[in-house]
Ligand code: NAD
């Protein structure tokens with residue numbers, strides 16, 4: 251038997267849940283834009299928004315830039331190996347799973363993510379584009395050839411201070427780097443074109459766990475709105491997107507998204 255979730259026990263306001271569910275019920279082409287908060291309840295730290303966020307412990311300039319990699323490869327590769335290990339051990343949460351249910355219900359359902367983890371894929375969602383690359387999409391720093399054959403060792407989660415020499419490229423002997431978009435780097439064209447194509451067509455955008463601080467990703471919310479989409483925000487905090495939202499579910503993704511589906515099923 252299906253468990254009945256009582257919205258009054260949760261921090262999402264019932265009237266907000268009603269409105270979000272009615273928007274979703276009316277939607278033919280819903281989509282989601284997700285950020286680090288989507289995976290927070292899977293145990294992966296966000297970059298901003300909490301005292302345990304990654305950037306309050308390390309300066310981004312020290313770790314997530316091409317210059318940092320050139321200056322101290324072992325430090326940067328070790329830090330990414332630690333993050334890769336943490337992602338490999340993490341599990342999709344109830345929020346990722348709720349989006350996968352939406353993927354099955356709406357053939358259109360598309361996910362534009364800023365996340366470099368693979369939890370949407372592992373939850374079973376299919377139409378996904380990664381604006382900032384993927385932690386496991388290694389490539390050569392020198393010749394840019396992909397190196398998917400390189401697997402993260404099981405002991406990679408030893409700790410963030412781990413220093414590790416990056417492996418070498420099989421083609422040119424250069425160093426392997428993680429396939430993420432670093433600060434100061436251009437976002438690759440293909441995921442951006444995919445994102446704008448999907449969000450131009452969507453009629454409802456769920457904006458989940460993103461601080462609205464990273465451009466151009468943050469601008470996609472205004473873009474979808476300009477093209478006629480309703481906007482449902484899912485975030486325990488207010489963000490720069492709050493004024494664009496038709497409704498704001500003020501709770502974590504793993505709580506709010508299953509509640510939304512449950513409310514939809516009872517409408
Ligand atoms: P961010 O760290 O800047 O902001 C996180 C947002 O999530 C905040 O607004 C916070 O209030 C919200 N949040 C916290 N817990 C939440 C929860 N349980 N449910 C819903 N929302 C929650 O993240 P961002 O906007 O994605 O932007 C920064 C960059 O961070 C991106 O480029 C992304 O690549 C990178 N990043 C990715 C991961 C990952 O892949 N898991 C982790 C950390 C950072």
Ligand code: ZN
Nearest residue numbers: 390393419422
């Ligand atoms: Zn190479």
